[in-house]
Amino acid sequence: MKLGIILLGSGMSAFWASSLIAAPLVEEFGDLKVDWSNQSLQFTGTSAASTSQDWKTAERLATDAAREAVSKAAESLFIERQAALDQKQLDPQMLQTKQRLKSATFSRRNEYGSDGSLRVNLETRMARLFVLDGLTGESAPLPKDGPTGVIFRVKGNTKPQAVYTLKEQSEGTLLSPLQINKTAYQKNLMGRWYKTPLTAEEQKKSAGQAPLTIDVTATKDGEFTVLKADWDKVSQQALPLLKEAKVAVVVE
Secondary structure (H helix, E strand, O other): OOOOOEEOOOOOOOOOOOOOOOOOOEEEEOOEEEEOOOOEEEEEEEOOOOOOOOHHHHHHHHHHHHHHHHHHHHHHHHHHOOOOOOHHHHHHHHOOHHHHHHHHOEEEEEEEOOOOOEEEEEEEEHHHHOOOOOOOEOOOOOOOOOOOOEEEEEEOOOOOOOOOEEEEOOOEEEEOHHHOEHHHHHHHOOOEEEEOOOOHHHHHHHHOOOOEEEEEEEEEOOEEEOOHHHHHHHHHHHHHHHHOOOEEEEEO
């Protein structure tokens, strides 16, 4: 079965192939691994070697060590990757970052050492860290026969972001983070990020079988701009999908 794609803007050729193998967009910050495609935070911790402690105690010590080791990296990431928000929106939430890591992680895999040490591999959903208060978007039923999502084909350099704004020069801001539906944001933030070429599997997971594709330019971290002519063609169809976070952001 072929997946449909509706292309807009200057490019008219599909930029994924069903035979490609997905390669998630992943960044590493010391012990913290950030997977923007699968939207997960992964980190590890190890308890000291011991012949007397039980494995339950070792697991607790290793988990505490893992959370402490990544807390500073997570706080920095929390600020840097929400560049679209102002400081008043960030400050109250930043204080809760360590607590979120503590309450939201779950163990992926334990590795037991013959010397009594234990290594834990932990993971949590990205939306547990990038909590956003004040979301105003309301869920609305989408047409069954219309586009299934949006692919942003990004020109220019940008770091992956939890939130962003979409702008058009003459009309100003077309989409802001607070317009996103709360349930959608908790599941997908404002969309999943991928490296080009996008695979059929990645497209289906993030933007469905028949997405709109829109060329945008990264003017700075956390801000995309779109040409008026391109936006006018798709605005009525695209905006509800953007508010439902049915988005794949594809960067080079």
